[in-house]
Amino acid sequence: MDALTQAQLNQFREQIMPYVVFNEAEWIVFIQHLKVAHYKKKQHFVEAGKVCNYLGFILSGSVRYYNIIDGNDITGYFSFENEMASSYKSFLTGEPAINYVQALEPSAIILVDRKNMDAMLNNPMLAYKIERFGRLVAEHYLMCYEDRVTAFITQTPEERYLKLLQTGKDILQRMPQHYIAHFLGITPVSLSRIRKRILVEHK
Amino acid sequence: MDALTQAQLNQFREQIMPYVVFNEAEWIVFIQHLKVAHYKKKQHFVEAGKVCNYLGFILSGSVRYYNIIDGNDITGYFSFENEMASSYKSFLTGEPAINYVQALEPSAIILVDRKNMDAMLNNPMLAYKIERFGRLVAEHYLMCYEDRVTAFITQTPEERYLKLLQTGKDILQRMPQHYIAHFLGITPVSLSRIRKRILVEHK
DNA sequence: ACCATTTGTTATCTTTTGTTAACGTTTTGG
DNA sequence: CCAAAACGTTAACAAAAGATAACAAATGGT
Numbered sequence: 050m051d052a053l054t055q056a057q058l059n060q061f062r063e064q065i066m067p068y069v070v071f072n073e074a075e076w077i078v079f080i081q082h083l084k085v086a087h088y089k090k091k092q093h094f095v096e097a098g099k100v101c102n103y104l105g106f107i108l109s110g111s112v113r114y115y116n117i118i119d120g121n122d123i124t125g126y127f128s129f130e131n132e133m134a135s136s137y138k139s140f141l142t143g144e145p146a147i148n149y150v151q152a153l154e155p156s157a158i159i160l161v162d163r164k165n166m167d168a169m170l171n172n173p174m175l176a177y178k179i180e181r182f183g184r185l186v187a188e189h190y191l192m193c194y195e196d197r198v199t200a201f202i203t204q205t206p207e208e209r210y211l212k213l214l215q216t217g218k219d220i221l222q223r224m225p226q227h228y229i230a231h232f233l234g235i236t237p238v239s240l241s242r243i244r245k246r247i248l249v250e251h252k
Numbered sequence: 253m254d255a256l257t258q259a260q261l262n263q264f265r266e267q268i269m270p271y272v273v274f275n276e277a278e279w280i281v282f283i284q285h286l287k288v289a290h291y292k293k294k295q296h297f298v299e300a301g302k303v304c305n306y307l308g309f310i311l312s313g314s315v316r317y318y319n320i321i322d323g324n325d326i327t328g329y330f331s332f333e334n335e336m337a338s339s340y341k342s343f344l345t346g347e348p349a350i351n352y353v354q355a356l357e358p359s360a361i362i363l364v365d366r367k368n369m370d371a372m373l374n375n376p377m378l379a380y381k382i383e384r385f386g387r388l389v390a391e392h393y394l395m396c397y398e399d400r401v402t403a404f405i406t407q408t409p410e411e412r413y414l415k416l417l418q419t420g421k422d423i424l425q426r427m428p429q430h431y432i433a434h435f436l437g438i439t440p441v442s443l444s445r446i447r448k449r450i451l452v453e454h455k
Numbered sequence: 456a457c458c459a460t461t462t463g464t465t466a467t468c469t470t471t472t473g474t475t476a477a478c479g480t481t482t483t484g485g
Numbered sequence: 486c487c488a489a490a491a492c493g494t495t496a497a498c499a500a501a502a503g504a505t506a507a508c509a510a511a512t513g514g515t
């Protein structure tokens with residue numbers, strides 16, 4: 050775990066601008082709470098059964114979230130550069146995670162550990178903006194999840210895949226299809242059939 | 253829309269205690285931003301196509317969230333007394349809601365309209381605690397949604413229903429079955445079959 | 456360049472779910 | 486109190502998805 054380079058700091062600062070803008074004095078204190086870690090392909094950022102003590106921000110690379118159910122590997126989500134990465138529930142509650150988070154490409158991830166997060170929430174200089182930042186980020190992901198649940202309830206697997214074709218460029222281009230299948234809530238074999246069906250219908 | 257009774261204020265204050273504790277001076281200002289509205293059975297709290305300008309807290313009663321897809325009514329969620337009620341995404345973004353929220357029982361709901369919310373977020377006396385309150389509430393619902401998405405991806409409809417039998421007392425006892433079916437991501441007919449299957453297996 | 460692993464497709468068969476309609480019961484509202 | 490609406494179950498059929506296995510294609514590591 051290293052300190053951040055100036056380029057990494059600039060990237061991070063720009064990306065979080067819609068959520069929080071620190072003045073120079075705040076920024077200097079804020080970045081003292083950050084580290085960066087590098088993950089090799091297939092290396093784990095979070096493991097099921099262990100507490101996730103980090104909130105991550107992906108500078109480069111990508112991760113997938115997955116559960117092991119009856120010995121089967123079920124992918125639930127993906128995150129890419131400039132997105133958050135964490136087993137959110139475990140980080141927030143301090144309880145062991147029920148899922149794995151794994152780098153799928155060599156990845157550089159900014160880490161805030163829970164102690165530093167608590168320190169910032171208790172530091173009068175930062176507390177207000179960190180609370181606000183946290184609120185806006187939580188609200189952002191809440192809305193994403195809301196959409197995703199709505200899709201599961203109102204759409205067929207085929208419709209969800211067609212939607213992904215329009216909006217999921219990173220996922221489609223950078224993730225293997227059997228991971229995408231579980232992400233859509235179906236089996237890899239079933240996704241393959243859906244793809245064929247679409248191909249035939251549109252030709 | 254009326255002012256709140258003392259009993260309603262007490263109920264609200266007690267319920268939000270895990271999230272935020274106001275001192276007396278703050279509380280007096282805070283409650284000036286609240287109203288209470290009463291909804292008859294089947295009356296709408298939010299309508300698709302219209303902006304949801306309220307964040308609600310259900311004092312009594314219950315609501316269901318639903319979408320109209322190709323003319324079909326698809327229930328996505330329920331909320332009961334002492335829970336929040338809002339078309340969250342619409343409230344946060346100010347864009348028209350895509351779903352309806354409807355009282356299923358006669359309901360009393362505390363309302364914070366967006367103007368009052370903004371006023372509190374800009375009032376130095378309240379801003380910090382409101383930001384924190386908002387963060388904790390958003391995080392709470394974020395974790396709920398995370399679990400729900402995980403259930404859609406890792407469990408069969410039958411498994412989701414069995415889980416609901418353990419944890420969804422209010423839903424099972426107070427909501428009609430065809431609403432519950434869509435909530436689980438299946439049709440009412442299918443839920444009826446699953447129930448029969450479970451009955452036969454366990455007898 | 457080679458071999459092992461991973462990934463994607465296809466086929467077969469079984470199970471589950473969706474769709475539609477009918478039927479009886481319960482609930483609701485005037 | 487009664488007629489209408491809502492609700493839950495069941496049946497019959499069609500469509501979709503799961504499980505498994507075989508095989509082909511792509512990928513990766515050495």
